[in-house]
Amino acid sequence: MPLPITRLRVAVPVPLPRLFDYLNTPENQPSQALGCRVRVPFGPRELTGIVVATDPAGSAADSTLKPISRWLDPDPVLAGELLDSLHWLSRYTHAPPGEVISAALPSALRQDQPLPDTRAWGWQLTPAGQAGVASLRAGGRPRRLAELLAPRATSEEALDQQLEDWRSAARDLGKRGLAERVALAAAPIPVAAAGPVPNAEQAAAVAAIQAATGFQPFLLDGVTGSGKTEVYLQAISACLAAGRQALVLVPEIGLTPQTLARFRQRLGVPVHTLHSGMADGARARSWLAAARGQARVILGTRSAVFTPLPEAGLIIVDEEHDASYKQQDGFRYHARDFALVRAKALDVPVVLGSATPALETLNNAAAGRYVHLRLRKRAAAAAPPRVRIMDMRKRRLHDGLSEEALQGIASHVAAGGQVLVFKNRRGYAPALLCHDCGWTAPCQRCDSPLTVHAGGRRLQCHHCGARQAAPLACPQCAGLALQPQGIGTERLEERLQSHFPEVPVVRIDRGTTSRRDALEQALAELGQQPGILIGTQILAKGHDLPQLTLVVVVGIDEGLFSADFRASEKLAQQLIQVAGRAGRAQRPGEVWLQTHHPAHPLLQTLVNGGYHAFAASEMEQRQAAGFPPFAHLALLRAEAQQQEQANDFLTAVRALLPAGTAVECYGPMPAPMPRRAGYQRSQLLLSSTQRAPLHRLLDSLVPGIHALPAARRVRWSLDVDPIDL
Ligand code: ADP
Ligand code: ZN
Numbered sequence: 001m002p003l004p005i006t007r008l009r010v011a012v013p014v015p016l017p018r019l020f021d022y023l024n025t026p027e028n029q030p031s032q033a034l035g036c037r038v039r040v041p042f043g044p045r046e047l048t049g050i051v052v053a054t055d056p057a058g059s060a061a062d063s064t065l066k067p068i069s070r071w072l073d074p075d076p077v078l079a080g081e082l083l084d085s086l087h088w089l090s091r092y093t094h095a096p097p098g099e100v101i102s103a104a105l106p107s108a109l110r111q112d113q114p115l116p117d118t119r120a121w122g123w124q125l126t127p128a129g130q131a132g133v134a135s136l137r138a139g140g141r142p143r144r145l146a147e148l149l150a151p152r153a154t155s156e157e158a159l160d161q162q163l164e165d166w167r168s169a170a171r172d173l174g175k176r177g178l179a180e181r182v183a184l185a186a187a188p189i190p191v192a193a194a195g196p197v198p199n200a201e202q203a204a205a206v207a208a209i210q211a212a213t214g215f216q217p218f219l220l221d222g223v224t225g226s227g228k229t230e231v232y233l234q235a236i237s238a239c240l241a242a243g244r245q246a247l248v249l250v251p252e253i254g255l256t257p258q259t260l261a262r263f264r265q266r267l268g269v270p271v272h273t274l275h276s277g278m279a280d281g282a283r284a285r286s287w288l289a290a291a292r293g294q295a296r297v298i299l300g301t302r303s304a305v306f307t308p309l310p311e312a313g314l315i316i317v318d319e320e321h322d323a324s325y326k327q328q329d330g331f332r333y334h335a336r337d338f339a340l341v342r343a344k345a346l347d348v349p350v351v352l353g354s355a356t357p358a359l360e361t362l363n364n365a366a367a368g369r370y371v372h373l374r375l376r377k378r379a380a381a382a383a384p385p386r387v388r389i390m391d392m393r394k395r396r397l398h399d400g401l402s403e404e405a406l407q408g409i410a411s412h413v414a415a416g417g418q419v420l421v422f423k424n425r426r427g428y429a430p431a432l433l434c435h436d437c438g439w440t441a442p443c444q445r446c447d448s449p450l451t452v453h454a455g456g457r458r459l460q461c462h463h464c465g466a467r468q469a470a471p472l473a474c475p476q477c478a479g480l481a482l483q484p485q486g487i488g489t490e491r492l493e494e495r496l497q498s499h500f501p502e503v504p505v506v507r508i509d510r511g512t513t514s515r516r517d518a519l520e521q522a523l524a525e526l527g528q529q530p531g532i533l534i535g536t537q538i539l540a541k542g543h544d545l546p547q548l549t550l551v552v553v554v555g556i557d558e559g560l561f562s563a564d565f566r567a568s569e570k571l572a573q574q575l576i577q578v579a580g581r582a583g584r585a586q587r588p589g590e591v592w593l594q595t596h597h598p599a600h601p602l603l604q605t606l607v608n609g610g611y612h613a614f615a616a617s618e619m620e621q622r623q624a625a626g627f628p629p630f631a632h633l634a635l636l637r638a639e640a641q642q643q644e645q646a647n648d649f650l651t652a653v654r655a656l657l658p659a660g661t662a663v664e665c666y667g668p669m670p671a672p673m674p675r676r677a678g679y680q681r682s683q684l685l686l687s688s689t690q691r692a693p694l695h696r697l698l699d700s701l702v703p704g705i706h707a708l709p710a711a712r713r714v715r716w717s718l719d720v721d722p723i724d725l
């Protein structure tokens, strides 16, 4: 007979770097206390926390502890591996443990609500219903439903597909005692569609993944269209056949209905999704279905890395280089990196797939930490796209497009193809400039010009969201020579519509597709007919556009000369990804890169040698400069109303550094955008060639930072392994 639990250590979702102890309230205490949700008093509020230890050593005297308000559930929501991995993540990122653990829970479970039902529900006929089918009016909806249900119980999901408005008919049958709603033992399994026969490289990759017993990272390094998704699907099928669960992470813009449909058709089991576009309740149900072992395949974006996997067999991270895997505010974690930690703890293989692997990942593969699998050829397309660098110097430009580009677009469209004009800049123009005096419309709250929208009538800040009408006259010289400066997608749209009035021109960026399905709808409307797409990176992945034969990339030059040490890598990845959209089916594709710097080494290496040649030369430069992956970084950011407050804080932190540390410290220095949304921003960079000394330093430093009086006058955050500096 175990002793009754008297004290509980609880992770409470507050921004403090510690856990909190409470007295137990044994009423409704579940048999397994660890990982259960409890309501606890916290100051004047009541919060939902997670029990992370029982009767811990070294807690305060009982007389000073408050009792929990109550237990919420009969079973734990976070247990075993996931709870342990989250503890690790909290230590690694130095984020408050309560915030880390609460970030792992779907938001509906952070509230004071009972756990939702995750069983699959269906309908079946009662014995009276079986006997009475023939007595129902022929042709009526209740009769049609009864006929559907006569052979077997049918899931609500399946009924949705088979009979319109079946719910009212079901209610009707239910009221007459002819049918009833039942929880189905297992979700029905549609028949899996067969995929293409894998080619030799795909087969070798699948075999290698299947042969892994226990933890093993793989880099699946395959050119765009080489059939990486096919490899995932076959590896997942094998994992399912072995009775295990599979987790697949995709970038935010990669989780399209097209992708989901492909997984559903091919796997023959329900595929549960987790992404930010879902309602809270639906997310909680997917998450819990995974925790209960009901969900076998989970397809999700960044935060899906927190899915419980009691029967894990495989983790896949598609487009592993994608920046959307890094959470950029609040609790900063990297989903790809955490996926590796979880795979290790779960002792399962993990596959990182990309056509343009991150330099960190290539470095890990080169060091032998990952098995490097290559897919060198496109699987279905005739040939890789032909890439041309277009010299724009001294050319006449029509809103950013050369004469030659316009002719190329015309001839591809005339041949029945589709053209993508890629410009990673939404809005009409990046700035509004006075041609008389040089004034540029600034954001009042950010160190950034306002972007011109609505053909020049509206100004908007892409950093803080501020909006205003465009001035009619220059506020500095009162002149009337205000002009939109530079090119955005709206301006390209205007130009291409007037140049090609007879052809559909579809602009796709975050301005036109705020709703998730708007993009699908726009693409569906265009269909297979000849036309022109104008898009930002939202179009650079996830969509198969079989008619696309020409990609024109407009304005890449800003990326060639950025101060950010990752800018070259990002640009190279973006160019390869967008180029990979062209010629994915049988029609050969072409990619034209417009630039004023045709001899730039990045472009030359990329076009002549491909991504790996680029990566090799970039890797040398990183090594010479002492940047990641040859250094490990942590960035301390601070923002305040006054610059001095932020700097005073960071200077005080710097003074806490022990003498003789091997970790280098740079700053305080202004952030890349020193003022944003009205705040002055500074930062302090810590860098170390080895990971361990950096983390030892942070372990001793962070409690001291929390204790600094100057910390109360700023908003600060620590970013371990930052991806933008
Ligand atoms: P990736 O994920 O690398 O971009 P996909 O898996 O989407 O590539 O494959 C690209 C296209 O090639 C898809 O239309 C896919 O159906 C097709 N494909 C993949 N593997 C094969 C194969 N072995 N034989 C024929 N077609 C294939
Ligand atoms: Zn002026």
Ligand code: ZN
Binding pocket: 443, 444, 445, 446, 448, 461, 462, 463, 464, 465, 466, 677
């Ligand atoms: Zn702003």
